[in-house]
Amino acid sequence: MFRVLHLADLHLGYRPDLPAPVREEVYRARNRVLQAAVDLALDPRQGISLVLIAGDLFDNHRPEASLVEETIRQLTRLEAAGIQVITVPGNHDEITYNDAVYRREAGRWPGLLVTDPMPAKVATLKVKGDTCHLMAMAYTGGVTRVDGPLKAFPPAEGEGVNLAVFHGSLDWDGGERSLPLDGEALAAAGYDYIALGHIHRGGQRRLGRGLAVYAGMVAGKGFADPGTGSWTIVTLGDGPARVEQVPARVTPWRLVDLDVTAFQEPEELETAIREALDPGALMQVRLTGSLAFDLDLEGLQARLGHPCPYLELVNETAGWTPEILESIAAEPTIRGLFVRRLQEKLAGSAGPGEAEVIRRAIFRGLLALKGGSR
Incomplete structure (x- = not known):
């Protein structure tokens, strides 16, 4: 049994449409959200062994150099503490472009950076002695084959925890870059937990034997997109996935x-x-x-x-x-x-x-x- 901090849609680097002094303060506060997430994961009372980033860690594919350096520093803190990190690019910080942050920094990105353009088994991890089979992908324009909702998911392995991470739209086709995902096909794949990003309001849905969860955006981007104000922590490996929401100290x-x-x-x-x-x-x-x-x-x-x-x-x-x-x-x-x-x-x-x-x-x-x- 192990515990996972499921992050998505932090949108580091986003500046809201507010008057200049307030805009800059909200911008700085948002960029501190990752540090708060890492602090939470390092808190021994939480017992976190794995951190998933299900897309849109950054608000665009070319964030400021200082923000990139701070992000790598924070994720390295997790690695140094023995907490594994999985990063999946999203549609804002898309890996498609030659100058995308994940292409430029791939060689020193902490943990496992997912680059497969189609759903694939990307790793088998050992997490607190448990075997964890990881399925994921990174949407890549011109390479990812999207003709309607994706249905070709690798099947779950027989032993251990089967974990999937996608930044996409479950049963909603909002266009190729929204990465539509077929719910029935995901259910048939037999995963224990499907960590999702892209839908900011959060939410969860039972898919076959597993649970698909949108962690949601912790810190809001505006009055029409206020965020969830909470962290998503899931316990895996001992029966069905168990999800809990932990309040986050963010400005609502x-x-x-x-x-x-x-x-x-x-x-x-x-x-x-x-x-x-x-x-x-x-x-x-x-x-x-x-x-x-x-x-x-x-x-x-x-x-x-x-x-x-x-x-x-x-x-x-x-x-x-x-x-x-x-x-x-x-x-x-x-x-x-x-x-x-x-x-x-x-x-x-x-x-x-x-x-x-x-x-x-x-x-x-x-x-x-x-x-x-x-």
Whole structure:
């Protein structure tokens, strides 16, 4: 019986689309994730004997030289402690290119670097006295033969643990570089554990006698891709694979949708936002619903200050309530005339699509007339 740390999609070197100071801090924090993974693997309480990297260790195939050196240094720490390391290239850090990091550094890459372009048995390992048969591949453009989901997997060996590592898409054909994998064929191959990368949200699925697991992306890349916030550790060699999730110390990305319809005053909205904030997270608050007051987004952002490492307010409201619009339309002003004329167009609109365009025009026009922004 032995324990494995299953990593995937660390995307070292990724810079998020955030303002410069925050972007650089998030970038540096992401590049420390591998060190945190190695520290976890070296913790004797975890009992890790094998580390699997199931693709997209880097965010691109030519990471910065300093990042490559630090990555090799961290993986060498594992080797020095007697922990075996398996690295499978992904579709971001693809091995296809002549200048790919895995081609340039192959001669000194710690552990076993998988380069086979098609599914193959790449090694038989001894892990804590157990025999481990390793099946894997590295997608290589122009060499890997992908005509629909891959089905030609080498069969499991009779004795020992059969372990497979792929960076691909289980039963989903998102194109050749997503490396579609046929679930039925994997089940028929008879592996005990299939370590997967590529799907950032994580997840697992029983395939025949084995378990296919997406470790997921530990540290998020954005509000739509927030990561799992946890490490994946699996115990193999004594019955079915057993998976556990261990919390990781990474800065979370939090997205909050807040319906403003019930608020009558700006102060109520400000209070609700403050109550929703996580001071340790990168936060986006999306405002939805209908407004009963003028929304000064820049002023609201300024009053909230810096309660989080990053806070972004997004106005996705449908505009002002009908009562507010009627009040504005009654004004003897330019904006009153503007609203009256567009309300007339709205009343005679041809369908939902045109009506939505008119409502957005009222909303944006009123913001412009008061000097606001969306």
